[in-house]
Amino acid sequence: MSPFWTIVAILALAALGYGLGRRRAMSLAQGNPRRLHSRPNYYGWNVALFAAVPALLLLVLWALALPLLPHGAASSRAAGILAIIIAVAGLAVAVRRTTPEFRARNAVEQMIRGLLILCSLIAIATTVGIVLSLVFESLHFFRLYPWQDFFFGTEWTPRFGGGSRLGILPLLWGTLYISFIALLVAVPVGLYAAIYMSEYATPRVRSLVKPAIEVLAGIPTIVYGLFALVTVGPLLRDWIAQPLGLGNSGSSVMTAGLVMGMMLIPFVSSLSDDIINAVPQTMRDGSLALGSTHSETIRQVVIPAALPGIVGAILLAASRAIGETMIVVMGAGAMATISGNPFEAMTTITVKIVSQLTGDNDFSSPETLVAFALGLTLFVITLGLNIFALYIVRKYREQYE
Incomplete structure (x- = not known):
């Protein structure tokens, strides 16, 4: 299965989980939302997030590690199958723990807070990665060319044959x-x-x-x-x-x-x-x-x-x-x-x-x-x-x- 269809399947499972979670919460409350700790929508979002977030994170981590793994196509298929299995497992666990006493709103807010923190860390990690890549390659350059000539030289004549x-x-x-x-x-x-x-x-x-x-x-x-x-x-x-x-x-x-x-x-x-x-x-x-x-x-x-x-x-x-x-x-x-x-x-x-x-x-x-x-x-x-x-x-x- 291609990554695109894997993501589509995960999102479809998340949508299904939203409906199942909301329906189960209302069923256990006998149709009266006042008996629920949180609004019915929070129960649906709790199941949807449990189904989608872990699976999508696995795909992201797998994509980052893919250049280091042998047999790239087989690894991608294995990652897709594993991600779908995790999505189904997350959906089942979240639906099972859906009860009127479950604090669905708190769980959803914690997951959203975690996603926001993750996005902030990604931005910081991107900046750090850019800086480190420039620093390491620049150090390699200064091992081959004197830094005094680079920072204080008044002539720019690069020659790939030497004598630059x-x-x-x-x-x-x-x-x-x-x-x-x-x-x-x-x-x-x-x-x-x-x-x-x-x-x-x-x-x-x-x-x-x-x-x-x-x-x-x-x-x-x-x-x-x-x-x-x-x-x-x-x-x-x-x-x-x-x-x-x-x-x-x-x-x-x-x-x-x-x-x-x-x-x-x-x-x-x-x-x-x-x-x-x-x-x-x-x-x-x-x-x-x-x-x-x-x-x-x-x-x-x-x-x-x-x-x-x-x-x-x-x-x-x-x-x-x-x-x-x-x-x-x-x-x-x-x-x-x-x-x-x-x-x-x-x-x-x-x-x-x-x-x-x-x-x-x-x-x-x-x-x-x-x-x-x-x-x-x-x-x-x-x-x-x-x-x-x-x-x-x-x-x-x-x-x-």
């Missing part, structure tokens, strides 16, 4: 440079849009403007990349870079930064709008009552009160910018250089992670393993930004009744 120079500084410079330009675009536009929507726009205008801005967040990044490649890049090259003698390529830091900034506008505007709206109206009314104008109230009362949240939104947008790939590939090129000219082609850490892992590469060579060291570095940078954002928000957050 794998300095991260050009990639780090390109990442920070492009992200800085993106934030220069996204922060003012997004913040001013948030101020307009929360303080000036009528409810009708707000109901139209806010969804229109948030549409930008739903556009795939590859579409932004095409926009940078076809429209923004040639426009900047023909109108600015070539006339000023700053470059002849449509792929540049400025191209990727501008388009990435457009992508980040809804991140800044939506979060800032929600934060500004959380400032109590009584603070605005008090400022206006003391003679302040509307604009003075926004500058001196509303924005200072919402500033910690706004800073947190900006730092979260910065983390999003640092991790972007497709816009950089199509808008900024793939040149690993250190330059202050924003109209030159550069690249970022994420782009080189993709390039080093693309193709039939040898995972025992430093030229491939360097991708894990780059990923670990990027993870530490974004994690630091997120922690700093949470620190700012919690330290300076205003508590209102």
Whole structure:
């Protein structure tokens, strides 16, 4: 039996168990639910959960252990049969212990609490697994390549035949440079849009403007990349870079930064709008009552009160910018250089992670393993930004009744 049909069978048994449990409880109570400790539905859910949860957990554990087991197809069939047997056994046990005195609600709530805890542990375990995989592969890389040359090298020239120079500084410079330009675009536009929507726009205008801005967040990044490649890049090259003698390529830091900034506008505007709206109206009314104008109230009362949240939104947008790939590939090129000219082609850490892992590469060579060291570095940078954002928000957050 395939895993799909095994799961369907388990869910069918759970549905059958729900009906049997509820029916048995009502039968023993002689049709009077007041004689039951819990509502009839809880007796049904108790049987359904006892039938489904252990069997599904077995399938999950078996799927995780399957690569370590011989005869994968036979093992899957055995796991499916065993899971169905466990589901039937759980159904029978749960139905048998269904009595009017049984605390079905307590049992169901404990199982639901256990499932919630399990989901939390899965999220934590996933994060730990990602970190450990990056750490172990990065340690392997640093056994083959000096860490001093990686963190302080200014040249990025990977050669699979040997003689590679794998300095991260050009990639780090390109990442920070492009992200800085993106934030220069996204922060003012997004913040001013948030101020307009929360303080000036009528409810009708707000109901139209806010969804229109948030549409930008739903556009795939590859579409932004095409926009940078076809429209923004040639426009900047023909109108600015070539006339000023700053470059002849449509792929540049400025191209990727501008388009990435457009992508980040809804991140800044939506979060800032929600934060500004959380400032109590009584603070605005008090400022206006003391003679302040509307604009003075926004500058001196509303924005200072919402500033910690706004800073947190900006730092979260910065983390999003640092991790972007497709816009950089199509808008900024793939040149690993250190330059202050924003109209030159550069690249970022994420782009080189993709390039080093693309193709039939040898995972025992430093030229491939360097991708894990780059990923670990990027993870530490974004994690630091997120922690700093949470620190700012919690330290300076205003508590209102």
